[in-house]
Every structure is written in C-alpha cells, then in structure tokens.
Amino acid sequence: MRSTILASLALTSSLATPALAHHSFAAVFDGSQTVSVEGVVKEFKLVNPHALLTLESKDATGAARTWTVEFDGRLNLTTKGWTPDTIKAGEYVTVYGNPAHADTPRIWFLRLVRPDGSELLRPALERVDAIEQVRRERSQQ
Numbered sequence: 001m002r003s004t005i006l007a008s009l010a011l012t013s014s015l016a017t018p019a020l021a022h023h024s025f026a027a028v029f030d031g032s033q034t035v036s037v038e039g040v041v042k043e044f045k046l047v048n049p050h051a052l053l054t055l056e057s058k059d060a061t062g063a064a065r066t067w068t069v070e071f072d073g074r075l076n077l078t079t080k081g082w083t084p085d086t087i088k089a090g091e092y093v094t095v096y097g098n099p100a101h102a103d104t105p106r107i108w109f110l111r112l113v114r115p116d117g118s119e120l121l122r123p124a125l126e127r128v129d130a131i132e133q134v135r136r137e138r139s140q141q
Contacts, residue, residue, distance in 0.1 A: 029098040029108040037067050037107065038094040044087040048073045053087060053109070055095060067105040069095050072123060080123040087112065087120070 025031065039057030051071035059065045071077060077086075087093070093114055097107035112120040 025108065028100055028106075030101055031098050033099055034096055034110065035099045035107060036094055036096045037069075037105075039067070039092070041087055041089050041091045041093060042066070043089055044084070046074050046077060046082065046084045046086075048075070051077055051082075053095070055093070057105075065105050067095075067107065069097060069107055069109050071109045076123050082120075082123075 037055060037057050039055045042054040042056050043052075044054075045052045050073055053069040053071070055067040055069060057065050057067055091114065093112050095107065095109065096111040096113070097109045100106040110122050110125065
C-alpha cells in the first residue's frame with residue numbers, strides 16, 4: 001500500500017514538472033516597452049510551447065549579439081497560415097517586441113518587417129485589428 005502511494009506521488013510530481021517550466025508573460029517580459037532588433041535570421045523553429053527565432057545582430061559597438069525571439073505556440077501560428085518556412089534562415093529582418101525584464105537579448109514577438117516592407121504580425125494582434133475594424137464599420141452605420 002505504501003509503495004503504491006509513493007509511486008502515485010512520484011508520477012503526479014513528474015507530470016507537474018512541465019507545467020512548472022512554463023512561465024507567465026509578465027514574469028519574463030516587459031509589456032510596457034517595445035524594442036526593435038535587426039539582423040540575420042539564424043533559425044526559426046515552429047514548436048510548442050513557443051515558436052523560437054534566433055537572430056544574429058550587432059550592438060552599438062558593432063559586436064555580434066545573438067537574440068532569442070519568442071512567439072506564440074505552433075497552433076496559434078499555424079491557424080494563421082504560418083509554416084516552418086514562414087521565416088527563413090539567412091533573411092535580414094527587423095523584429096519588434098517586448099524586451100525581457102532581465103538585461104538579456106530576448107524579446108516577445110509583436111511584428112517582423114522585411115527589407116521589402118512586408119510584415120508579419122503576431123496573430124493575436126491581427127485578431128484585435130480585425131475586431132477593431134468591425135467596430136469602426138458598425139459605428140459608421
């Protein structure tokens with residue numbers, strides 16, 4: 001009986017570990033600030049819990065700096081048509097996002113702009129824009 005209880009506790013705690021590893025946005029990122037980083041995409045991974053982009057940039061002194069850009073999860077991105085090839089290694093881009101609270105080269109994705117001016121927006125921002133457009137149209141009726 002005792003070994004069954006211990007085994008149950010061990011299983012329960014092991015299942016809870018992945019949930020503890022996930023973080024809240026506000027604990028890591030500063031939603032009151034927006035920064036931009038430009039550079040060359042090294043890698044884009046369309047994975048859960050967050051898609052990730054690695055960006056090689058240069059700081060104010062010209063020294064190389066590697067940035068990590070976190071996105072929404074794969075499901076949120078793929079429902080808006082994103083694929084693993086939406087952002088390609090070697091592309092030169094400017095990424096806008098919310099910086100990490102700690103002084104680390106890490107941001108939460110809001111928008112990506114390519115040299116030709118084309119943009120990718122965070123799917124949640126696209127939904128908000130669509131809702132606001134409907135509200136504007138209704139107010140004009």
